[in-house]
Amino acid sequence: MDDCLEVDSVVKNFSEKTILSDVYLCCKPGDIIGLFGLNGTGKSTLLKIIFGTLKADRSFIRINGQVQTRPAYLSGLVAYLPQHNYLPHNLTITELVHLYLPKEQVNNFLGDRFLFKYRKSKVKTLSGGEQRYLEIKLLLYHTAPYVLLDEPFNGLYPLAAEAIREHITIASQTKGIILTDHNFREVHKAVNRLLLLSDCHLREVSDADALSAYGYASNPR
């Protein structure tokens, strides 16, 4: 049985409007999928349905051969980065890392050049971008084999974004990663598959130039 995150027949309506119609997606360890689409096309909705915090009108989710009858996050097989900061403000970075990671990984994690000087600081003293970097890295080190990142590059300055792309590449050796972002120039350097959500349907796109044909961008590069 192949290890993969398989999402099939996803339908989601908000009031009278259909957002997602028979969406199919398959993500395997090693995949770094860039999920693109105009505002309001349902990218975050799809990620939340996969994670299990939003209920679809119809969906079928199977992870590593196991059909998910409960919210997928309860299985511990999928992790999700929401669009806005989510870490508890009253904990220090060291306390957070000890909560999230096995003891043997803590020193390596905190030795990061962006985090080391803040390791004893509380989360509330960090800027939005610094929190974002920490949040993404925590999830990429998470034990879940599939990671969903919703607009990860928001608020990151270029060096931090480059570091995150490196972490994504390293994590993808054992994980499947799906990320959405409007910062196409950052995302397309990191991904190896492109999916476009358009007119309620999800379609695989061969390269960045093909996005223009679907009206996503005039010159993606």
Place this chain on the structure above:
Amino acid sequence: MKNSIDWKKHWVFNWVFFKSNLFMGLVLGLGFGVYQQAIGGDGTLLGFVRQCLLAIPLGFLLSFLYKEFVYKEGYYFYYNQGILKVELWIVSFILSCFFYLIFKLIHIVWMIVLR
């Protein structure tokens, strides 16, 4: 797939969540106690403590409402560990009842000693 629940991890994260609600509960409890004494309380320390204890559940409720309407993303810290929101609130409620009973017991013993 994880078939067994890591109870130690669940307990640790539930404790973190409970502590995140403590501040609002305690602040509101103390504030309510001060207010009640100011508008016509008996002026005693025991009376002040009694009023504080009454307000702590209200502080807890306000903390819940704050998380529900203002800081919903905060739950993802726990979802990513496979912990349900309803579990967080049930355990927090039980812990707050436990501590309320402890403080109430101290309050009763204090009253008995003073008589």
